[in-house]
Amino acid sequence: MSTQHYDIAVIGAGVIGAAIAAELSRHDVRVVWFEAAHDVAEGASKANSAIACTGFDMPAGSLESQLILESNPDWENLCRALDVPFRRIGALSLAFDDDDAHSLLQLAAQAADVGVDTEFLSGAALRREAKTAAPTAVQALHVPAEGIIDPIRLTIGLAKLAVSNGVDLRRCAPVTGFWHHDSGEISHVVTPGGAVSVGAVVNAAGVNADQITDAADAEPFTMWPRKGQFLLLDRAVGHLVPKIMCTAPTPHTRGIYAVPTTNRTVLVGPTAVDGLDRADKTTDADTLDSVWARAQRLLPDISRRYVTKAFSGLRPASDTTYRLEVSPKVSNLVHANGIRSTGVSSAPAVARYVADLINRNIIELTPKADAKTAVAALPRLAETTTDDAVIGFVARPCATPDEHPMVVCACEHVTAAEIAAECRGPVPATSLDGIRKRTRAMAGRCQGAYCSVGVSFILxxxxxxxxxxxxxxxxxxxxQADTK
Incomplete structure (x- = not known):
């Protein structure tokens, strides 16, 4: 058993857990942070639509809507502080018939209720905004403030900030149980590495949050995985999709999306199929064919030969959405779960909401005078925007071999220095996937066929x-297998 005592334990290192850990790190409390996987951002946070939404399509007055609306205005400042790409490019919801047009009217009214500006575009105006949009679309609703973000770098940036401010992040540390005081409060969190004394626990375990609450002898609830399958299009067609595009919502679905990424590729999807297997991230040909057929309705002139990757993610679905509360049964356990596909969009405000719950009900939180508010920005060749800057980037002197600006990943323009830098620091990469998430090396057109050897040597x-x-x-x- 660990002799250390922590004021608060956070369970789960997706974007919600990372935002909560970063928020708590600004206060004068000792925080330990447990993640079952080998790295942060290993669940839904690395396989979603990469949209920082305005909440224009959320019901007014819901907690979900409130937290998205609160988070949205500050994305530029937060992403600048965390070295995260973000662009407010706008979204277009397309109508193809009278039913779709009626749906857009309802959508515009809903957006007005929550204070988000929209505008209607005729078919001709739509194609001036997006030349490749379907010629059969008769109308579109434009939401100028919708944004795109890198959700993986957001999670990693929040994690770096949390650890830089003293949070003890423990990876490969699944929570297997709890010990309790006679009063019923949690006294210790148990992992394979031992038991850790804590004053409060935040359950941000995503799709596994119900297993955590069961282990804590708190009130039961049900979580299940909702699989979404995606196709990724090469950046060669990225310029053809200047805005987030989707079909008008129906009573049964929010439609299919084509989302330009901050890396100038295009995401197409996702599906939404409920299942039971919390580890099943497989894809299947029939579903991907369906995704492509629906995407073709939006973008009929883009060829499937530009698809470079297919993947899936598991969103945490539950019997109650946005369960943000102190447990009625275990008074030092805070639930932060049931946060579906809008987790990225609401994460900053969710973190403040959870911190307030802790402050009012469990532990008084006092701001830390010397808390860091930003992480060091890593020079990135792919994000260097002028010829002079590129020349300066490549020609700059390097004191050690691992600072060398040699390009290792040609597809994504990632240098040896960038890869080596992400092997150090507060939340270092320990795997090829860890490097991929932090730098996008091996994530380009060749999917690592040419650069994974170089990356492995640097690791x-x-x-x-x-x-x-x-x-x-x-x-x-x-x-690869050991050949000795």
């Missing part, structure tokens, strides 16, 4: 492992 120099023992992701996923 090897950092971790001390042989290159052949470098893991793809989780501890058992060695990149």
């Amino acid at each position: 090897s120099a950092s971790t001390g492992e042989q290159p052949g023992q470098i893991r793809q992701g989780e501890p058992e996923s060695q990149w």
Whole structure:
């Protein structure tokens, strides 16, 4: 058993857990943060639509709507502080017939109720905004303030800030149980590494949050995985999709999306299929064919030959959405779960809401005078915007070999120096997937076919492992077999 005592334990290192850990790190409390996987952002936070939405399509007055609306105005400042790409490019919802047009009227009225500006575009005006939009679309609703974000770098940026401010992040540390005081409050969090004494617990475990509440002998609730399958299009067609585009919502679906990413590729999807297997991230040909057929309704002139990757993610679905409350049964357990596909969009405000719950009900939170509010920005060749800057980037002197500006990943323009930098710091990468998430090396057109060897050697120099023992992701996923 650990002799250390922490004021608060956070369980789960997706974007919600990371935002909560970062928010708590600004206060004079000791925080321990548990993540079952080998890295942060391993769940829904790395496989979503990458939209920072305005909440224009949320019911007015709901907690979900309130927290999205609160988060939205500050994205530019937050992303600048966390070294996260963000662009407010706007969204277009397309109507193809009278039923769709009626749906857009309802959508515009809903947006007005929550204070989000919209405008209607005729078919001709739509195609001036997006030349490749379907010629059969008769109308569109434009939401200028909708934004795109890198949700993985957002989660990692929040994690870096939290750890820089003293949070003890423990990866590969699944929570397996709890000990309790006679009063019923949690006294210790139990992991395979031992039991840790805590004063309060935040359950931000995503799709596994119901297992955490069961282990804590708190009130039961049900979570299940909602699988969304995506296709990723090469950046060669990125310029053809200047805005987020989707079909008008129906009573049964919010429609299919085509989302330009901050990396100039295009995401198409997702589906939404409820299941039981919390580890099933497989894709299947029939579903992907359906995704593409629906996307073709939006963008009929883009060829499927530009697809570079198919993947899926599991969103946490539950019997209650946005369960943000102190447990009625265990008075030092705070629930932060049931946060569906809008988790990225609401995360900053969710974190403040949870901190307020803790402050009012469990532990008084006093702001820390010397808390950091930003992380160090990493120079990135792919985000260098002028020819002079590129020349300066490549020609700058390097004191050590791992500062070398040699390009390792040609598809994504990632240098050895960028990769080496992400092997250090407050939340270092320990796997090929960790490097991919932080730098986008191996995430381009060749999907690592040419650069994974170079990346593994840089990781090897950092971790001390042989290159052949470098893991793809989780501890058992060695990149290649040992040939000795």
